[in-house]
Amino acid sequence: xxxxxxxxxxxxxxxxxxxxxxxxxxxxxxxxxxxxxxxxxxxxxxxxxxxxxxxxxxxxxxxxxxxxxxxxxxxxxxxxxxxxxxxxxxxxxxxxxxxxxxxxxxxxxxxxxxxxxxxxxxxxxxxxxxxxxxxxxxxxxxxxxxxxxxxxxxxxxxxxxxxxxxxxxxxxxxxxxxxxxxxxxxxxxxxxxxxxxxxxxxxxxxxxxxxxxxxxxxxxxxxxxxxxxxxxxxxxxxxxxxxxxxxxxxxxxx
Amino acid sequence: xxxxxxxxxxxxxxxxxxxxxxxxxxxxxxxxxxxxxxxxxxxxxxxxxxxxxxxxxxxxxxxxxxxxxxxxxxxxxxxxxxxxxxxxxxxxxxxxxxxxxxxxxxxxxxxxxxxxxxxxxxxxxxxxxxxxxxxxxxxxxxxxxxxxxxxxxxxxxxxxxxxxxxxxxxxxxxxxxxxxxxxxxxxxxxxxxxxxxxxxxxxxxxxxxxxxxxxxxxxxxxxxxxxxxxxxxxxxxxxxxxxxxxxxxxxxxxxxxxxxxxxxxxxxxxxxxxxxxxxxxxxxxxxxxxxxxxxxxxxxxxxxxxxx
Numbered sequence: 001x002x003x004x005x006x007x008x009x010x011x012x013x014x015x016x017x018x019x020x021x022x023x024x025x026x027x028x029x030x031x032x033x034x035x036x037x038x039x040x041x042x043x044x045x046x047x048x049x050x051x052x053x054x055x056x057x058x059x060x061x062x063x064x065x066x067x068x069x070x071x072x073x074x075x076x077x078x079x080x081x082x083x084x085x086x087x088x089x090x091x092x093x094x095x096x097x098x099x100x101x102x103x104x105x106x107x108x109x110x111x112x113x114x115x116x117x118x119x120x121x122x123x124x125x126x127x128x129x130x131x132x133x134x135x136x137x138x139x140x141x142x143x144x145x146x147x148x149x150x151x152x153x154x155x156x157x158x159x160x161x162x163x164x165x166x167x168x169x170x171x172x173x174x175x176x177x178x179x180x181x182x183x184x185x186x187x188x189x190x191x192x193x194x195x196x197x198x199x200x201x202x203x204x205x206x207x208x209x210x211x212x213x214x215x216x217x218x219x220x221x222x223x224x225x226x227x228x229x230x231x232x233x234x235x236x237x238x239x240x241x242x243x244x245x246x247x248x249x250x251x252x253x254x
Numbered sequence: 255x256x257x258x259x260x261x262x263x264x265x266x267x268x269x270x271x272x273x274x275x276x277x278x279x280x281x282x283x284x285x286x287x288x289x290x291x292x293x294x295x296x297x298x299x300x301x302x303x304x305x306x307x308x309x310x311x312x313x314x315x316x317x318x319x320x321x322x323x324x325x326x327x328x329x330x331x332x333x334x335x336x337x338x339x340x341x342x343x344x345x346x347x348x349x350x351x352x353x354x355x356x357x358x359x360x361x362x363x364x365x366x367x368x369x370x371x372x373x374x375x376x377x378x379x380x381x382x383x384x385x386x387x388x389x390x391x392x393x394x395x396x397x398x399x400x401x402x403x404x405x406x407x408x409x410x411x412x413x414x415x416x417x418x419x420x421x422x423x424x425x426x427x428x429x430x431x432x433x434x435x436x437x438x439x440x441x442x443x444x445x446x447x448x449x450x451x452x453x454x455x456x457x458x459x460x461x462x463x464x465x466x467x468x469x470x471x472x473x474x475x476x477x478x479x480x481x482x483x484x485x486x487x488x489x490x491x492x493x494x495x496x497x498x499x500x501x502x503x504x505x506x507x508x509x510x511x512x513x514x515x516x517x518x519x520x521x522x523x524x525x526x527x528x529x530x531x532x533x534x535x536x537x538x539x540x541x542x543x544x545x546x547x548x549x550x551x552x553x554x555x556x557x558x559x560x561x562x
Contacts, residue, residue, distance in 0.1 A: 133388050135404075135431040145391065145404040145431045153392025156383045 040206040041111040047073055047101045048214045054101050059177070063216060066224050068167040069177060070215070074100040074150065075161035076142070078129070079122040079193070080108065085115035096125070098142035098150065115201045123246045124160035124191035131157050152186060155233060159186045167224045181224070183242060184231040190243045198252045210253040217249040218242060288314035288423065294372070297446050299457035300489050303372035309387060309436045311444060314424035319441025321420070322434070328407055329400035331356055336393065336438070339365040346445065355399040372443040375494050386439035404431050
């Protein structure tokens with residue numbers, strides 16, 4: 001009987017120990033963030049053709065009047081760095097956004113409260129990350145393999161930006177969008193860093209920076225009739241011109 | 255009295271559970287060696303290949319990878335599998351000039367053998383993918399091959415009647431991009447060339463394994479007149495470098511340049527010469543011994559082989 005009693009007490013003691021250790025973990029996880037020092041920051045990213053929001057399959061015109069529509073638009077933003085008003089840089093290490101036309105809000109996580117004078121980010125994925133195995137990431141990570149592929153198996157690395165759609169290739173607009181738009185821009189030299197001078201402050205609540213991507217600016221100097229397809233290699237010229245245009249395609253909106 | 259009986263019952267039942275517990279354990283151990291790390295059966299004379307820490311070979315993993323390799327579930331319309339282009343009975347190639355994907359779509363190049371893939375320092379003819387694990391996505395997602403998507407394959411596998419269990423058995427985790435790519439690579443890494451007549455001659459020291467004519471060929475191959483061995487040397491008869499055959503001034507296939515974008519890299523990886531059985535071997539050799547007319551070519555200088 002004594003043995004039974006001992007077993008019982010041991011079991012109860014073990015149970016109490018395990019429960020109390022759980023509670024300890026929980027309490028440290030649920031610590032309420034100090035709103036005096038930490039606030040939430042998000043990007044609100046909207047995609048435009050000129051002044052019109054992009055809607056898939058809607059017909060738009062480029063600056064030459066050529067008609068086209070978009071059926072798929074997504075791109076990577078990484079290496080985000082916030083510039084504090086005192087000149088200090090705050091890199092948001094490891095933060096990668098996979099932007100698509102349907103989603104506007106992208107959380108950057110918790111940011112120190114204070115005044116900021118600007119920010120920069122990279123369109124694309126840096127060379128140290130670009131050639132790692134996407135299978136190593138959890139499916140919810142933007143760097144995982146995606147159901148709409150943003151990765152090349154044949155030239156191992158990420159597709160920094162994918163734009164797909166159709167275009168009227170006739171010189172006189174016919175309304176018949178007979179040509180294919182397919183831009184897969186990637187590979188290390190195609191990354192571009194976009195700098196913004198933008199004074200903003202982060203308070204203890206939720207904070208948002210509105211960013212506009214203008215596809216028309218990206219198509220500047222590009223003839224959609226003859227230059228509607230590039231998968232970067234071979235002949236990188238078109239991909240390079242598109243990547244260069246990214247530098248002027250992003251603006252911060254009020 | 256009742257108390258005494260109760261405690262007796264308690265002790266007996268503990269014994270019974272112990273016995274059940276131990277026998278259950280022993281039974282599992284005796285039957286299931288599926289997750290023990292295996293030593294790959296490497297041919298005599300071959301070094302042991304490098305194997306990634308996170309994908310050591312086991313019976314369960316190789317069996318799962320083999321099942322996936324032969325399963326058309328990987329292609330968008332479920333018509334082709336890896337084995338459609340890498341036939342087990344054709345040394346894991348298909349004998350075609352260029353490989354064919356779904357809907358008969360023609361690819362850029364011919365299917366390379368996956369035998370001895372464990373030794374490849376990079377994947378594909380142009381070295382575009384770094385490891386056996388990473389290369390799995392390319393044929394699945396290429397438009398002219400399986401025209402599908404890694405995550406959609408994973409979704410199919412998760413909805414399959416038997417795969418989820420097989421994945422958990424092999425990798426202690428269900429179908430995912432990680433386990434899918436690991437399983438196929440694990441199987442491919444276990445495939446080696448069989449022992450050729452040359453291997454018997456060279457490594458098993460059977461001096462009669464090669465005929466007199468074959469020995470003359472071997473001397474030419476390893477001699478400074480034909481000097482094949484400079485590039486097709488070593489146990490795998492390749493140095494894995496990128497070369498062209500020097501027969502043309504302009505190549506339709508930009509080769510390695512497709513990856514490096516360097517115009518001068520119009521080269522493809524050197525093939526192993528083990529287990530070759532091409533009908534065109536004779537004509538290939540005729541072309542090679544005539545020499546390259548172009549300075550860009552990596553072909554040997556012209557040699558004259560007398561009839562004796």
